[in-house]
Amino acid sequence: MAHRDALTGVFNRRAFEEHWQHVQDIFSGSRQKIALLLFDINHFKSINDTYGHPVDDKVLQSFAETIQGSLRKGEKLYRIGGDEFATII
Numbered sequence: 001m002a003h004r005d006a007l008t009g010v011f012n013r014r015a016f017e018e019h020w021q022h023v024q025d026i027f028s029g030s031r032q033k034i035a036l037l038l039f040d041i042n043h044f045k046s047i048n049d050t051y052g053h054p055v056d057d058k059v060l061q062s063f064a065e066t067i068q069g070s071l072r073k074g075e076k077l078y079r080i081g082g083d084e085f086a087t088i089i
Contacts, residue, residue: 005079007057008064016078016086023088035089039067044083 003015011019020036027034041063048056064085068077071087078086 005064008061008079010064010068010077010079010085012078013080015076016080019076019078019088037087037089039063039085041083 003011003018005012023034041059044056044059047059060079060083064077064079067085067087071077072089075087075089080086
């Protein structure tokens with residue numbers, strides 16, 4: 001669980017930082033292209049303030065599941081903050 005987010009089941013910030021460093025090490029000096037995608041759920045605080053933690057937890061879980069389902073084999077989704085996610089492709 002040291003590399004997983006308990007709520008969403010995706011990888012956490014610690015795993016992201018380790019993977020990002022690994023990617024930089026591998027691709028430094030390479031012409032291979034990589035992309036870092038960052039996701040931030042707009043107005044997330046409003047969801048929490050209006051509907052409470054059970055609903056905002058469901059929003060985070062649904063978001064993570066949707067994005068994870070869109071990634072290709074081997075690509076990982078990371079929860080790097082409260083409502084912030086990232087992936088490296």
